[in-house]
Amino acid sequence: MAAAARCVAGVHAGRSLADLLPAVPAPLRPGTQALVFDTLRRAGTARALVGALAERKPPPPVAALLEVALALLLQGTAYAAHTVVDQAVQALPRLRAPALRGFVNACLRRFLREHDALLARAQATPEGRWNHPDWWVQRLQQDYPDQWAAVLAADDRPAPMVLRVNRRQTSREAYRARLAALGWAADPIGADGLVLADPVPVERLPGWGEGAVSVQDGAAQLAAPLLLGDGLPAGARVLDACAAPGGKTAHLLECADLDLWALDADGARAERIRDTLRRLRLPAAGQVRVLTADAGTPADWWDGRPFDAILLDAPCSASGIVRRHPDVRWLRRPGDIDRLAAEQRRLLAALWPLLAPGGRLLYATCSVFRAEGADVVTDFLARHPQARALPAPGHLLPGGLAADATDTTAGFVSAHAMGDNARRGMDGFFYALLAKG
Numbered sequence: 346m347a348a349a350a351r352c353v354a355g356v357h358a359g360r361s362l363a364d365l366l367p368a369v370p371a372p373l374r375p376g377t378q379a380l381v382f383d384t385l386r387r388a389g390t391a392r393a394l395v396g397a398l399a400e401r402k403p404p405p406p407v408a409a410l411l412e413v414a415l416a417l418l419l420q421g422t423a424y425a426a427h428t429v430v431d432q433a434v435q436a437l438p439r440l441r442a443p444a445l446r447g448f449v450n451a452c453l454r455r456f457l458r459e460h461d462a463l464l465a466r467a468q469a470t471p472e473g474r475w476n477h478p479d480w481w482v483q484r485l486q487q488d489y490p491d492q493w494a495a496v497l498a499a500d501d502r503p504a505p506m507v508l509r510v511n512r513r514q515t516s517r518e519a520y521r522a523r524l525a526a527l528g529w530a531a532d533p534i535g536a537d538g539l540v541l542a543d544p545v546p547v548e549r550l551p552g553w554g555e556g557a558v559s560v561q562d563g564a565a566q567l568a569a570p571l572l573l574g575d576g577l578p579a580g581a582r583v584l585d586a587c588a589a590p591g592g593k594t595a596h597l598l599e600c601a602d603l604d605l606w607a608l609d610a611d612g613a614r615a616e617r618i619r620d621t622l623r624r625l626r627l628p629a630a631g632q633v634r635v636l637t638a639d640a641g642t643p644a645d646w647w648d649g650r651p652f653d654a655i656l657l658d659a660p661c662s663a664s665g666i667v668r669r670h671p672d673v674r675w676l677r678r679p680g681d682i683d684r685l686a687a688e689q690r691r692l693l694a695a696l697w698p699l700l701a702p703g704g705r706l707l708y709a710t711c712s713v714f715r716a717e718g719a720d721v722v723t724d725f726l727a728r729h730p731q732a733r734a735l736p737a738p739g740h741l742l743p744g745g746l747a748a749d750a751t752d753t754t755a756g757f758v759s760a761h762a763m764g765d766n767a768r769r770g771m772d773g774f775f776y777a778l779l780a781k782g
């Protein structure tokens with residue numbers, strides 16, 4: 346509990362779990378992660394409860410410890426209440442706060458005594474009720490008047506583990522049979538995906554080290570087939586403009602022989618593209634150039650020869666993938682969305698001239714906010730008469746919720762051709778496919 350409390354306090358201080366969890370000793374890490382994820386999914390209610398229970402604000406690690414304990418108690422009878430209280434009190438010396446035993450004990454016991462009244466008070470605000478910041482709830486209410494509550498609820502359900510089978514090495518059915526031989530059930534999703542019934546550590550996946558398979562959400566697996574469409578000629582020039590860590594780059598290279606440029610502004614992350622391709626033994630044919638560069642300033646890196654296809658998987662709020670990253674909602678600030686949308690517009694405008702006539706550009710974000718999806722593309726289409734929208738999913742909502750029909754009025758073509766089965770393993774995402782000329 347102490348390790349979990351330190352992570353939760355770290356997130357509230359603005360640090361991401363990607364930084365915090367690796368610092369937890371390896372044997373404690375899986376259990377700590379589970380506890381932290383549970384807490385962050387209930388942190389709106391838990392924080393409001395801490396506010397109601399503590400007359401004076403305790404030091405941040407102790408407030409976080411209370412949140413962890415309250416998040417467990419909020420799960421009803423799943424955990425024995427006296428054990429939770431006991432463990433929380435015992436964690437205090439490791440947080441260098443042994444003197445606060447009486448305080449923590451009293452807070453938690455009062456919660457157990459006055460459960461209903463305290464909970465009603467804590468859930469009186471949108472943040473306390475929905476476990477997302479107030480501004481986030483308001484934005485979703487505006488964007489999805491009919492579905493916002495379902496999106497918020499879906500955000501708090503753990504996402505399934507989804508695999509992408511490397512079709513250069515094996516078929517999906519053959520790989521599914523290998524999993525079945527181990528007693529692991531998996532259902533197909535998309536062209537190459539398998540949704541595992543139960544998650545497993547990646548190292549235990551058959552053929553992982555040899556690159557037979559990757560972990561990639563079902564919505565992310567739509568990018569390569571959308572961009573490639575009916576197929577590009579062998580050796581077609583393709584730009585993956587924001588490519589690290591290379592999930593979609595690799596899928597493109599598993600599907601086609603391309604002359605592919607994979608760009609990322611962050612050098613350390615660009616290195617991860619190389620690692621991804623090495624493990625998957627790609628490219629099997631064609632070639633790939635990995636560059637560290639700002640996609641928004643092509644004059645610095647482009648050789649002047651147009652690309653047949655461009656993938657712009659733009660930096661975004663990641664508001665669509667909070668099922669997998671429950672810290673994201675607490676790390677974002679309201680101003681981030683406009684700042685990110687401005688960057689997305691800059692990148693789209695800068696890359697469009699690099700596309701050959703007749704070529705296609707896929708604009709993607711793992712965000713559910715319209716400001717980072719439909720709004721960006723609608724404005725772009727209004728300013729670029731030679732850009733034409735082709736059928737694409739538009740806004741996808743997490744966990745198989747269907748986005749409503751309003752996308753079709755947004756100026757680009759939205760095709761929710763996927764059935765419920767195909768969507769169930771998917772995060773929130775946005776895809777628009779633009780053709781030139």
Ligand SMILES: C[S@@+](CC[C@H](N)C(=O)[O-])C[C@H]1O[C@@H](n2cnc3c(N)ncnc32)[C@H](O)[C@@H]1O
Nearest residue numbers: 587588589590591592593609610639640658660
């Ligand atoms: C959504 S992630 C890409 C995920 C990747 N396409 C995949 O499927 O694995 C966005 C990436 O954009 C990169 N990025 C941000 N600003 C950029 C810019 N101006 N030019 C190029 N890359 C940028 C970030 O470093 C980050 O790796």
